[in-house]
Amino acid sequence: MNLAKRLMLVFSGVVFLGFVVMLALHRNGSIETETLIDSSPQTVWTILTATDDYRLWNPEISRVHGQLRKGNVIEFVEGSGPDAMVFHPKILAVQPDRELRWKRYVWFPGIFDGEHRFILEAVGNKTRFIQGETFTGILVGSLTQSVLKGTVDSMHAMNDALKQRAELASARRPK
Numbered sequence: 001m002n003l004a005k006r007l008m009l010v011f012s013g014v015v016f017l018g019f020v021v022m023l024a025l026h027r028n029g030s031i032e033t034e035t036l037i038d039s040s041p042q043t044v045w046t047i048l049t050a051t052d053d054y055r056l057w058n059p060e061i062s063r064v065h066g067q068l069r070k071g072n073v074i075e076f077v078e079g080s081g082p083d084a085m086v087f088h089p090k091i092l093a094v095q096p097d098r099e100l101r102w103k104r105y106v107w108f109p110g111i112f113d114g115e116h117r118f119i120l121e122a123v124g125n126k127t128r129f130i131q132g133e134t135f136t137g138i139l140v141g142s143l144t145q146s147v148l149k150g151t152v153d154s155m156h157a158m159n160d161a162l163k164q165r166a167e168l169a170s171a172r173r174p175k
Contacts (some may be wrong), residue, residue, distance in 0.1 A: 035163050043127075049068055112140060113137045127166070133155075
């Protein structure tokens with residue numbers, strides 16, 4: 001066997017082994033947070049979908065461009081300053097007063113995807129606000145616990161800011 005064939009065989013073996021290792025390390029991941037808001041789902045939904053106001057209160061998502069309509073691709077900026085990241089998710093579900101869901105990916109689908117969801121559940125006169133994300137793709141196994149914790153902390157910060165804004169809006173309404 002000549003040298004070129006040997007090198008090609010070795011290269012093919014390394015690529016195959018790398019693929020097998022990536023599959024072995026692969027795992028999907030899901031995180032979820034929730035908070036109980038002393039305000040109606042309608043009030044919470046109005047604030048959640050008033051994306052032009054995010055810069056005023058939202059510590060997780062600083063800017064959103066595009067209409068929150070099923071099938072649309074929007075642009076949002078997560079964070080601010082030099083660490084800000086820009087994403088272009090596709091809106092998967094818009095159910096007023098109940099659910100907003102989108103899916104984003106890195107590079108192209110199947111590598112590192114994130115399906116983000118905001119769920120609003122009526123609990124008497126209050127709203128259980130659930131925010132979560134499910135990560136899929138071949139690079140998801142590279143997520144560290146510190147990255148997941150940072151994402152959960154960011155979600156909690158948004159939940160708390162939304163709760164404060166919705167409860168303040170409800171308190172200002174005449175009864």
